[in-house]
Amino acid sequence: MTMSADAAKPPARATALMALLSIVIFGAGIALSAIFAGRH
Amino acid sequence: MLSGVILLWFILTALSVAFVAVDIRSTPESPVLKWAFVLITVYTGPFGAFLYVLGCREPLPGLHARYVESRWRQVLGSTMHCVAGDGIGILAGAAIASTLGLSAPVHVALEYVLGFGFGWTIFQALFMRNMAGGSFNRALRQTFVPEFLSMNALMGGMVSVMTISMTHVRGSESPQRAIFWFLMSIALLIGGIVAYPVNWWLVVHHVKHGMMTVRRPGTAEASGRKRTGPRARK
Numbered sequence: 399m400t401m402s403a404d405a406a407k408p409p410a411r412a413t414a415l416m417a418l419l420s421i422v423i424f425g426a427g428i429a430l431s432a433i434f435a436g437r438h
Numbered sequence: 439m440l441s442g443v444i445l446l447w448f449i450l451t452a453l454s455v456a457f458v459a460v461d462i463r464s465t466p467e468s469p470v471l472k473w474a475f476v477l478i479t480v481y482t483g484p485f486g487a488f489l490y491v492l493g494c495r496e497p498l499p500g501l502h503a504r505y506v507e508s509r510w511r512q513v514l515g516s517t518m519h520c521v522a523g524d525g526i527g528i529l530a531g532a533a534i535a536s537t538l539g540l541s542a543p544v545h546v547a548l549e550y551v552l553g554f555g556f557g558w559t560i561f562q563a564l565f566m567r568n569m570a571g572g573s574f575n576r577a578l579r580q581t582f583v584p585e586f587l588s589m590n591a592l593m594g595g596m597v598s599v600m601t602i603s604m605t606h607v608r609g610s611e612s613p614q615r616a617i618f619w620f621l622m623s624i625a626l627l628i629g630g631i632v633a634y635p636v637n638w639w640l641v642v643h644h645v646k647h648g649m650m651t652v653r654r655p656g657t658a659e660a661s662g663r664k665r666t667g668p669r670a671r672k
Binding site: 408 | 590597
């Protein structure tokens, strides 16, 4: 569900930062899994 | 105790899915979001039905466009669309990996690849290609970034819940047992909550569309407001 190209888009830098943040969130999930599942 | 909770959960889920599947037919929403809400209710049971009533169901005839205008409902639509599409691939990946007894890293990788692949190519690009002028290839290019951001957050939230619970709850690693699907439901719910703020950013910056109002041509409400959303109001 994506907007068409004519709408005002965020700057590429902001999008890159958000992409980085999303990767960090994913990494945090993996790290939590490794820590707590590893303790078992 | 736990088996009683799970039984209650599946009874409530069956009732919720029946309600949403019937009721949403009269809701003036886009077909893809109608399917998304039904799937979300399959995944999350009464929570999905609650979100449908609170976020999408038309409160009074002719009021849907105004009802879904609020930002949080727009973002809810965007998040539901992501979770519904990605969820199919993630659940398929989890079931396949658990059945084959794959290691945890391969398990997560398979879920990610199938979830991203299905969500991006089918739910985003194929179903919403009209927003890219009808071109599937252009839709693939336009939907990659929003799908990537949303999928990472969704997986970040759900993978920890899924892995930790499957490690600590006996029998939960087998798709043949109800506890597996119950824990996957909870994990998808948590993943959706984590993905919501990311979808907020995407909707605010016009990278993703939110909830829409799509009425059948010929109805009284359709005249003048066939398809509305944040973009249409600009």
